[in-house]
Amino acid sequence: MSSFFLLIFLIIIQPWSIKHIQAQKNIFILAGQSNMAGRGGVTNDTKTSVTTWDGVVPPECNPSSSILKLNAHLKWVEAHEPLHQDIDMLKTNGIGPGMVFANFVLKKNSQLGLVGLVPCAIGGTNISEWEKGKVLYNHMMKRVKASLNDGGSVRALLWFQGESDTVSLRDAQSYQTRVHKFFIDVRDDLQSPLLPIIQVALATGLGPYIEIVRQAQMSIDLLNLKTVDAKGLPLQPDGLHLSTPAQINLGKIMADAFLQFIPSSSHIYHNVSSISNEATSSIGISSCVSHIYMLPLFITFLTMMSQTFL
Ligand SMILES: *[C@@H]1O[C@H](CO)[C@@H](O)[C@H](O)[C@H]1NC(C)=O
Ligand SMILES: *[C@@H]1O[C@H](CO)[C@@H](O)[C@H](O)[C@H]1NC(C)=O
Ligand SMILES: *[C@@H]1O[C@H](CO)[C@@H](O)[C@H](O)[C@H]1NC(C)=O
Secondary structure, eight states: HHHHHHHHHHHHHHHHHHHHHHEEEEEEEEEHHHHOOOBEEOOOOTTTEEEEOOOOOOOOGGGTTTEEETTTSSSSEEEOOTTTTTSSSTOOOBSSSSHHHHHHHHHHHHOOEEEEEEEEOOTTGGGGGSSSSSHHHHHHHHHHHHHHTTSSSEEEEEEEEGGGEEEEEHHHHHHHHHHHHHHHHHHHHOTTTOOEEEEESOOSSSSSOHHHHHHHHTTOOOOEEEEEOTTTTBBBBTSSSBHHHHHHHHHHHHHHHHHHHTHHHHHHHHHHHHHSOOOGOOOHHHHHHHHHHHHHHHHHHHHHHHHHHO
């Protein structure tokens, strides 16, 4: 008789589980400065100093009903370029890596479902401004927590920053300690100690100490941190910002880096889920795994029922 009740329970729970999986958003945090916000196709009129975006959206950056973004009002909307337009409001935004990343991840892994982008990058900012407790950090965390309100899980932090920390030797030398602390703080606050992080090693900088910051980025030793290199990608005429073709390249490289986390990540997520709290955890994969795991059980009970009642 108890198996009968279990069966009823499974019948009730199973369609809910499947619906739950479909509604799961794969959330990505996009943070850093201008090259993450996106300046591809943005030019500066040398006479008037007016910056404009050329409005060119390559197919790799096209919108899709599977790619959402959390807008400045903390609402999910269909994402389109320029992704950071309502976030990095004081600057002219163009093409960044975010849309390419999302399109490419979905192309390579069509079972993933929905991608939810949370743009947080602000042009011209230095690593000290991203320190836990300061405005940019709080703004980002507020947005991430809001993004989790109607389900989903944070899959990765995408980080491209440091150009502003190449001006003074002291800042460049402090970069590693500061960015390391930033990554740890984000993981702590999301209660996701192994949250995948994909950081971009600088292509350019505002000052002379680019190599010091790059070295700092390359030598951070954290589990589940992948560093991809933007050095050598084509730049806008300003010599500071990645061009649209460069951003397309970068978005794909970042997507590849993220996809490397997927095959082996179910164990990692499983462990993380046991110590995360429901609201802010990255339990996406493990919850899918556990629901799918119930399916054979469900079928067995269906078979049992048909034998009992027919
Ligand atoms: C545009 O160019 C002018 C002159 O070269 C420069 O002073 C200004 O900072 C530039 N603005 C941007 C947003 O790049
Ligand atoms: C970071 O930027 C802020 C705002 O522009 C500035 O006040 C601060 O001095 C900078 N900090 C460092 C360490 O460069
Ligand atoms: C994750 O869990 C598995 C199985 O419970 C265990 O063998 C492994 O050591 C755990 N890994 C970590 C990083 O805790």
